[in-house]
Amino acid sequence: MDTLSVAAARMELAIGKQAMLQGWVRTRRDSKAGFSFLELNDGSCLANIQIICDGDLENYETEVKKLSAGCSVSVSGEVKPSGGKGQATELHAARVTVHGWADPEQYPLQKKRHSFEKLREWAHLRPRTNTFGAVARVRNTISRSIHNYFQEQEFLYVNTPIITASDCEGAGEMFRVTTLDLEQLAKKETTVNYAFDFFDRPAYLTVSGQLEGEIYATALGKIYTFGPTFRAENSNTSRHLAEFWMVEPEVAFAELPQNMDLAEGLIKRIFGDVLNVSSEDIQFFNDRIDKTVIETLERICNSQFERISYSEAINLLGQAETKFEFEPVWGQDLQSEHERYLTEDAIGRPVIVTDYPSTIKPFYMRLSDDEKTVAAMDVLVPKVGEIVGGSQREDRLDVLSHRMQQQDLDPEAYWWYLDLRRFGSVPHAGFGLGLERIVQFTTGMANIRDVIPFPRTPGSAEF
Numbered sequence: 050m051d052t053l054s055v056a057a058a059r060m061e062l063a064i065g066k067q068a069m070l071q072g073w074v075r076t077r078r079d080s081k082a083g084f085s086f087l088e089l090n091d092g093s094c095l096a097n098i099q100i101i102c103d104g105d106l107e108n109y110e111t112e113v114k115k116l117s118a119g120c121s122v123s124v125s126g127e128v129k130p131s132g133g134k135g136q137a138t139e140l141h142a143a144r145v146t147v148h149g150w151a152d153p154e155q156y157p158l159q160k161k162r163h164s165f166e167k168l169r170e171w172a173h174l175r176p177r178t179n180t181f182g183a184v185a186r187v188r189n190t191i192s193r194s195i196h197n198y199f200q201e202q203e204f205l206y207v208n209t210p211i212i213t214a215s216d217c218e219g220a221g222e223m224f225r226v227t228t229l230d231l232e233q234l235a236k237k238e239t240t241v242n243y244a245f246d247f248f249d250r251p252a253y254l255t256v257s258g259q260l261e262g263e264i265y266a267t268a269l270g271k272i273y274t275f276g277p278t279f280r281a282e283n284s285n286t287s288r289h290l291a292e293f294w295m296v297e298p299e300v301a302f303a304e305l306p307q308n309m310d311l312a313e314g315l316i317k318r319i320f321g322d323v324l325n326v327s328s329e330d331i332q333f334f335n336d337r338i339d340k341t342v343i344e345t346l347e348r349i350c351n352s353q354f355e356r357i358s359y360s361e362a363i364n365l366l367g368q369a370e371t372k373f374e375f376e377p378v379w380g381q382d383l384q385s386e387h388e389r390y391l392t393e394d395a396i397g398r399p400v401i402v403t404d405y406p407s408t409i410k411p412f413y414m415r416l417s418d419d420e421k422t423v424a425a426m427d428v429l430v431p432k433v434g435e436i437v438g439g440s441q442r443e444d445r446l447d448v449l450s451h452r453m454q455q456q457d458l459d460p461e462a463y464w465w466y467l468d469l470r471r472f473g474s475v476p477h478a479g480f481g482l483g484l485e486r487i488v489q490f491t492t493g494m495a496n497i498r499d500v501i502p503f504p505r506t507p508g509s510a511e512f
């Protein structure tokens with residue numbers, strides 16, 4: 050007998066098969082005629098499968114009639130056509146094995162719907178709900194889509210380190226990695242001697258794999274990294290996490306326009322794949338979370354992203370009738386209210402903003418001929434704001450060293466990064482796409498804490 054997923058057993062193709070299904074009971078309903086219906090979910094799809102348990106099952110009175118939400122079971126029997134609406138098939142049980150009970154007095158996920166805030170306290174149980182199951186499946190579809198997009202274009206997947214000594218973004222928002230005994234240090238009040246620390250130097254969790262990505266791109270051409278990154282920024286917003294996943298392609302012999310095409314292509318590919326592969330889940334998000342999700346994804350797949358310079362963006366913001374909390378001024382970073390105005394009100398679709406002032410962007414971005422701006426690009430989307438940040442890289446040794454000094458970074462400490470400009474330097478470009486931001490946009494989920502399995506935010510790392 051085959052073990053089938055609920056997704057497979059729900060297909061008409063499965064009718065007539067003897068099969069075993071394994072999962073968690075969502076509900077049990079008893080009919081007066083002496084048999085019971087179970088709704089079973091195993092996470093393979095959003096929908097449950099209905100299971101008919103006849104009264105003559107060996108353990109009908111002793112076990113089946115005591116099943117409740119959350120109990121785990123294996124059920125074998127025959128897949129038959131179903132008369133019920135919204136389902137082509139159902140399983141007629143010949144045998145029900147109970148693996149684990151879930152006391153209805155204690156199991157929190159009963160009929161009542163809980164708020165997403167409440168469910169964050171139960172991060173160990175929330176994947177058993179419809180919403181979090183759907184988020185997990187869409188996140189998986191997006192990850193696969195990212196790999197496919199780059200692999201099909203012959204990018205090499207490179208694993209960059211998680212522990213690092215350098216601050217890629219130069220913003221000092223890094224978590225320390227140490228084996229020093231902080232409590233002993235606190236007692237002694239001495240200065241820290243890194244000779245006693247694990248790496249003989251200060252070490253951190255990486256904020257980005259870019260610098261190491263550049264090393265591989267300037268040897269192997271087209272690469273991408275895809276992994277966890279960490280930011281110790283104290284921003285308690287619905288779009289920031291302390292630990293998030295980023296995909297970072299890096300391409301040798303490429304300039305800003307190709308970089309923009311690559312990012313636009315990636316985002317459209319992801320939306321197209323999600324609409325195709327995860328249609329049931331996306332319909333759920335459209336029905337329950339955000340009524341515009343499907344229409345928005347389809348529209349973006351079929352439209353060109355607008356491309357404007359930072360200076361044009363500042364002009365648009367200056368002409369806006371909206372009252373902003375922060376006045377838009379040339380030379381200041383765009384606030385999220387500005388980003389949202391540009392993409393939601395002024396333009397109404399994704400926007401790529403380029404050529405930011407050099408003073409508000411990291412040292413590695415290529416200085417333009419005007420010597421005031423850098424070849425930067427941010428992709429902005431409605432509601433979420435910035436979803437991609439990237440640039441053409443500074444490939445000239447002298448300019449790069451100078452930019453580092455301007456930003457109080459010691460070029461000596463980045464000697465290996467500068468070597469890439471000493472030996473066979475090439476124009477190159479890349480970007481970072483935040484995985485959670487794109488999952489958020491795709492699903493319409495309002496808070497980034499609800500699109501990563503175990504969110505890390507200031508003051509919160511329970512699970």
Ligand code: 4AD
Pocket residue numbers: 217218256257258259280288289290291293295297298435436437438439440479480481482483484485486
């Ligand atoms: O714009 P960022 O900081 O760019 C970089 O780190 C570059 N080194 C990338 C590169 O060029 N290879 O971050 C890139 C993206 C952002 O656009 C956003 O989507 C996401 O990473 N991101 C965050 N996502 C969740 N929580 C945070 N705290 C994030 N910070 C950035």
Ligand code: MG
Pocket residue numbers: 427435437438
């Ligand atoms: Mg950025």
